[in-house]
Amino acid sequence: MDDKEFEQRMNLLKKxxxxxPSKFKxxxxxxxxxxxxxxQQYGTVDKSxxxxxxxKNSVWAVSLASIFLIGILSxxxxxxxxxxxxxxxxxxxxxxxxxxxxxxxxxxxxxxxxLGLTNEQFDHLGFVKFADSEFARITHPDxxxxxTLPLKIAYGETIKYLLLPSEMVTSLKNNSPLNEEMSTxxxxxxxxxxxxxxxxxxxxxxxxxxILNTAKMNGKLDADYLYSRRKDxxxxxxxxxxxxxxxxxxIEVAPNQKEFIADIEMNDMIFGLDGKIAQSALNSLYxxxxxxxxxxxxxxxxxxxxxxxxxxxxxSLMSVRQRxxxxxxxxxxxxxxxxxLIFGSxxxxxxxxxxxxxxxxxxxxxxxxxxxxxxxxxxxxPVVDSLSANNWEVNETYKLLDFxxxxxxxRLAETGELAKLMPTEELADSVKVVxxxxxxxxQKIHGYLKNPGSKNPDYALSNLTPIESVLLxxxxxxxxxxxxxxxxxxxxxxxxxxxxxxxxxxxxxxxxEEVITLMYDERMSTSQNxxxxxxxxxxxxxxxxxxxxxxxREGVWQIDLGISVTTLGEHYYEPITLKYTKRVQRIYEEFKxxxxxxxxxxxxxxxxxxxxxxxxxxxxxxxxYALLLDDVNYLRPTREEFIGEYSRSADVMDWxxxxxxxxxxxxxxxxxxxxxxxxxxxxxxxxxxxIQKGFQLRKTSEGWRxxxxxxx
Amino acid sequence: MEKLELIDRAQKGDxxxxxxxxxxxxxxxxxxxxxxxxxxxxxxxxxxxxxxKLYRFLNHFRQDQFSIWLYKITLNxxxxxxRLTNREKxxxxxxxxxxxxxxxxxxxxxKILVFEEDRVLHEAIRxxxxxxxxxxxxxxxxxxxxxQIGEVMNIPLATVKTRLLSAKDQLNSAIxxxxxxxxxx
Numbered sequence: 072m073d074d075k076e077f078e079q080r081m082n083l084l085k086k087x088x089x090x091x092p093s094k095f096k097x098x099x100x101x102x103x104x105x106x107x108x109x110x111q112q113y114g115t116v117d118k119s120x121x122x123x124x125x126x127k128n129s130v131w132a133v134s135l136a137s138i139f140l141i142g143i144l145s146x147x148x149x150x151x152x153x154x155x156x157x158x159x160x161x162x163x164x165x166x167x168x169x170x171x172x173x174x175x176x177x178x179x180x181x182x183x184x185x186l187g188l189t190n191e192q193f194d195h196l197g198f199v200k201f202a203d204s205e206f207a208r209i210t211h212p213d214x215x216x217x218x219t220l221p222l223k224i225a226y227g228e229t230i231k232y233l234l235l236p237s238e239m240v241t242s243l244k245n246n247s248p249l250n251e252e253m254s255t256x257x258x259x260x261x262x263x264x265x266x267x268x269x270x271x272x273x274x275x276x277x278x279x280x281x282i283l284n285t286a287k288m289n290g291k292l293d294a295d296y297l298y299s300r301r302k303d304x305x306x307x308x309x310x311x312x313x314x315x316x317x318x319x320x321x322i323e324v325a326p327n328q329k330e331f332i333a334d335i336e337m338n339d340m341i342f343g344l345d346g347k348i349a350q351s352a353l354n355s356l357y358x359x360x361x362x363x364x365x366x367x368x369x370x371x372x373x374x375x376x377x378x379x380x381x382x383x384x385x386x387s388l389m390s391v392r393q394r395x396x397x398x399x400x401x402x403x404x405x406x407x408x409x410x411x412l413i414f415g416s417x418x419x420x421x422x423x424x425x426x427x428x429x430x431x432x433x434x435x436x437x438x439x440x441x442x443x444x445x446x447x448x449x450x451x452x453p454v455v456d457s458l459s460a461n462n463w464e465v466n467e468t469y470k471l472l473d474f475x476x477x478x479x480x481x482r483l484a485e486t487g488e489l490a491k492l493m494p495t496e497e498l499a500d501s502v503k504v505v506x507x508x509x510x511x512x513x514q515k516i517h518g519y520l521k522n523p524g525s526k527n528p529d530y531a532l533s534n535l536t537p538i539e540s541v542l543l544x545x546x547x548x549x550x551x552x553x554x555x556x557x558x559x560x561x562x563x564x565x566x567x568x569x570x571x572x573x574x575x576x577x578x579x580x581x582x583x584e585e586v587i588t589l590m591y592d593e594r595m596s597t598s599q600n601x602x603x604x605x606x607x608x609x610x611x612x613x614x615x616x617x618x619x620x621x622x623x624r625e626g627v628w629q630i631d632l633g634i635s636v637t638t639l640g641e642h643y644y645e646p647i648t649l650k651y652t653k654r655v656q657r658i659y660e661e662f663k664x665x666x667x668x669x670x671x672x673x674x675x676x677x678x679x680x681x682x683x684x685x686x687x688x689x690x691x692x693x694x695x696y697a698l699l700l701d702d703v704n705y706l707r708p709t710r711e712e713f714i715g716e717y718s719r720s721a722d723v724m725d726w727x728x729x730x731x732x733x734x735x736x737x738x739x740x741x742x743x744x745x746x747x748x749x750x751x752x753x754x755x756x757x758x759x760x761x762i763q764k765g766f767q768l769r770k771t772s773e774g775w776r777x778x779x780x781x782x783x
Numbered sequence: 784m785e786k787l788e789l790i791d792r793a794q795k796g797d798x799x800x801x802x803x804x805x806x807x808x809x810x811x812x813x814x815x816x817x818x819x820x821x822x823x824x825x826x827x828x829x830x831x832x833x834x835x836k837l838y839r840f841l842n843h844f845r846q847d848q849f850s851i852w853l854y855k856i857t858l859n860x861x862x863x864x865x866r867l868t869n870r871e872k873x874x875x876x877x878x879x880x881x882x883x884x885x886x887x888x889x890x891x892x893x894k895i896l897v898f899e900e901d902r903v904l905h906e907a908i909r910x911x912x913x914x915x916x917x918x919x920x921x922x923x924x925x926x927x928x929x930x931q932i933g934e935v936m937n938i939p940l941a942t943v944k945t946r947l948l949s950a951k952d953q954l955n956s957a958i959x960x961x962x963x964x965x966x967x968x
Contacts, residue, residue: 084905780939
C-alpha cells in the first residue's frame with residue numbers, strides 16, 4: 072500500500088469513528104463533582120466533632136477520606152463490574168442488601184482475626200472506623216437514591232479501606248509501578264494505617280504494662296527477652312507479638328528505657344515496595360521508620376548522626392514533587408530535629424562556658440558543605456561564619472537567630488525560589504587537578520624534604536594540600552626519608568613504625584614513574600570525629616590508582632595505605648543506590664546553577680549521563696541542552712528548538728526507579744572519542760527485547776558530553 | 784462565548800461554564816478513547832472519568848494548554864483502562880472460556896466499524912505498541928501537529944516523527960499480512 076492509499080484508508084476510518092455512540096451527559100458529571108465535594112465536607116465534619124482520645128486516628132481517617140474519595144471516582148472503572156455496572160444501586164433489594172452487610176462483616180472479621188485484636192480494639196482502628204462509616208453511607212437509602220455510582224463499585228472501594236498494610240503491599244506485587252502521584256497516595260494510606268495500628272498496640276501495651284515490664288535482662292527492659300518468653304504472657308500480648316510484625320510493627324523498649332512501645336519497623340515492606348512506588352515515596356517510608364529523632368525534646372541519635380539524618384530528611388523533602396500527608400509529617404520531624412540541633416533543649420545546651428560545644432560546631436559546619444539548595448545551609452551560613460570568626464563564642468548573631476527564618480527558607484525551597492538566594496561558592500575550587508611532573512610543585516616538595524621536621528611554619532605538614540602530601544610521600548619514598556613517611560602515614564595497627572611501612576610497601580612507590588594526573592574532589596570527602604576522609608585519584612595511561620587520604624586533627628593530610636588500582640579497559644559496574652543517585656543529584660544541582668563546566672570536567676560518563684537523566688526527569692531542558700555535545704560534526708538542535716520541544720514531564724519515568732545499575736568498559740583512548748554506557752533496567756521493567764538502555768556520550772577535552780537524543 | 788473565557792470561568796469554579804466546556808469537548812474524548820482501544824460500551828465511563836479528573840486539574844494548567852491536558856488525561860485514563868481490561872480478559876477467559884467473550888462488544892463495534900476494511904485497520908492500530916499507536920491516532924484522527932503530539936506524549940519532535948514513520952510501516956505490514964487490503968468498501 073503506497074502513502075496515498077494509506078492516507079485514504081486512514082481518512083475513511085476517521086469518518087467511521089464519527090459513529091462512536093455518545094451517551095454523555097454533562098449534568099451527570101457535574102452531579103458527581105458535587106457529590107465529591109459534599110463527601111469531602113462530610114469528612115471535615117467528622118474531624119471537627121471528634122474529641123475523644125482517638126482523635127488522632129480520626130484526623131488520619133479524614134485525610135484518608137480525601138485520598139479515597141478521589142480513588143472512588145478516579146478508579147471507578149477499575150473494578151470487576153462489567154456485569155454489574157448497568158444495575159444501579161436502586162435495584163438492590165432487601166435480600167441483596169443483607170448479603171452485602173453479611174459480606175462486609177465477614178471481610179471485617181477476617182482482618183480482625185489477622186490482627187488478633189478484640190472487638191473493642193479493632194473498632195478503634197481509624198481506618199476501620201472510616202470503612203464502617205463509608206459502608207453505612209453507601210448503603211444508606213438516601214445515598215443509594217442519589218448516587219450515580221453503582222453500589223457494587225462503591226462497596227469494592229469500601230472494602231479496600233479495610234486492607235491491612237501487609238495486604239496493601241502484596242496487592243502491588245503483580246501490578247505496574249505506581250506513578251509519583253499514586254505513590255504519594257499509597258504511602259499516605261499505608262502510613263496512616265500503621266499509625267492506627269501502632270496506637271492500638273500501644274494501648275495493649277499500656278493495659279499489660281505491669282507484666283510486660285518484668286521482661287528484663289540485667290535489670291533493663293529487653294525486647295528480645297520479651298519475644299522469647301511470649302508464651303508466658305497474657306493472650307492479647309501473645310497475639311499482638313505474633314501478628315504486629317506482619318504489619319511492620321515491632322515491640323521495642325522506649326527511648327526513656329522505662330516501658331515498651333510499639334515501633335514501626337517495615338524493612339520487609341519497604342523491600343516489597345522497591346520498584347513499585349516512586350523513590351521519593353519510598354524515602355518517606357524510610358524516614359518514618361527511623362523516627363522519632365527527638366524524644367522529650369532531646370536528640371535520640373547523637374549530634375553528628377542527627378546532622379546526617381537531618382540532611383537526608385531535607386534532601387528527601389526537597390525531592391518530593393507530590394506532597395501528601397506523610398510529607399507534612401516528615402516536615403514536622405525536620406523542624407523538630409533542626410530546632411533541637413540548633414537551639415538544644417531544656418536539658419541539653421548547645422554551648423557551655425559561653426562557647427558552642429565542639430560537637431555542634433562540627434554538625435553545623437557539616438550543613439555548610441551541602442552543595443545543593445539547602446534551607447539549613449542557607450539558614451546557618453551567616454551564623455556559622457559569625458561564630459567561627461568569634462572563636463565560637465556565643466554572640467548576638469546566634470542569640471537573635473529566629474527559627475521562623477528556617478521555616479521561611481523551606482517554603483522558598485518548596486517554591487523553587489531559594490536556589491536564587493543560596494550563597495555562591497567557588498565551586499570550581501572543589502576539584503583540584505595536578506599534572507605530574509610539575510616543576511613548581513617539585514620545588515615546593517623538595518623544600519619540605521630539605522627541612523624535615525622543621526619548626527619553620529613554612530614547612531609545617533599541615534600546610535600541604537592532600538595532593539601535595541601524596542607527592543611528598545612518594546618523593547620521601549624515592550629519596551629515603553623514613554621520618555617523613557611515618558609522619559604522612561595514617562597510623563593503624565601493625566603500621567606503627569618505619570619498618571612496618573617499608574615492609575608493607577616493599578620497593579613499590581605509591582606513585583607510578585610516568586606522566587600522571589592527580590585529582591582530589593573535595594565534594595567526595597566526608598567528615599567524622601573531626602577528621603576529614605577523602606581520596607586522591609592517580610591516573611596513568613593504563614590505570615587509575617585510588618589513594619585514600621585522611622586529614623587528621625592536627626590538619627595534616629595522611630595517606631591510608633589501603634591503595635587500590637583499576638586497570639583501564641576493565642569493566643565498570645555501579646549499582647544505582649541511594650548514595651549514588653544522591654551524588655548525581657548534588658552535582659546536578661551545582662552544575663545547573665551557572666553551567667560551570669569545571670564542575671563536571673572530571674566526572675565519569677555515568678555521572679554525566681545521570682545528570683542528564685535527572686534533568687530530563689525534572690523537566691529541566693536547559694541543563695539537558697547544556698550537556699549536549701557542541702560540535703559542528705554532530706547533530707545538535709538550536710537551543711530554542713530543543714527547549715521548545717521539551718516540557719515538564721509528568722510521564723517520564725524516574726531513572727532512579729527504572730534502572731538498577733550502570734555499566735561500561737573503561738577505555739583509555741587518546742583524544743576525543745565516543746562511548747556508549749548501559750543502564751540496566753530493573754527486572755520488573757525488562758521486556759523480552761530490552762533489558763538495558765544504551766546512552767551515548769563523547770569524551771572531549773572539556774570532559775564528557777551527551778549526544779543529541781542519547782537513548783534513542 | 785469564547786473557549787478561553789469558558790476555561791477561565793471554569794477555573795474560577797463556575798460549574799455552568801465547565802458544563803459547557805464538557806459539551807464542547809466530549810465528542811473529542813469519546814472518539815479519542817475509542818481510537819485508543821477503549822471498548823465502545825466503556826467509552827461513556829471513560830469519558831466521564833476524564834472530565835471528573837480534568838475538573839480536579841483545572842487550576843493546574845494554562846488556559847491555552849486545555850486541549851493538550853484533555854488529551855494527556857484521556858491518555859492516562861485509557862492506559863489504566865488497558866491495564867484493567869487485560870487483567871479482566873485473563874480472568875473472564877478463565878471463568879467463561881473464550882466462547883462467549885466479547886459478543887456484546889463486537890455487536891456494538893460492528894455498528895461503528897461497518898466495513899471489514901475499517902475493522903482490520905482499527906484492530907491493526909489497536910495491536911500496535913502504545914508508543915506507536917498514540918502518535919498515529921493523534922496525527923491522523925485528531926489532526927494534532929507533531930509539536931502538539933510531542934507535548935501530549937512528552938517526547939521530542941524527532942521522536943514523534945520516527946515513531947509515526949515506524950507505526951506506518953508496522954501498520955502496512957500488519958494489513959498486508961491479514962490481507963485487509965483486499966477488502967473493498
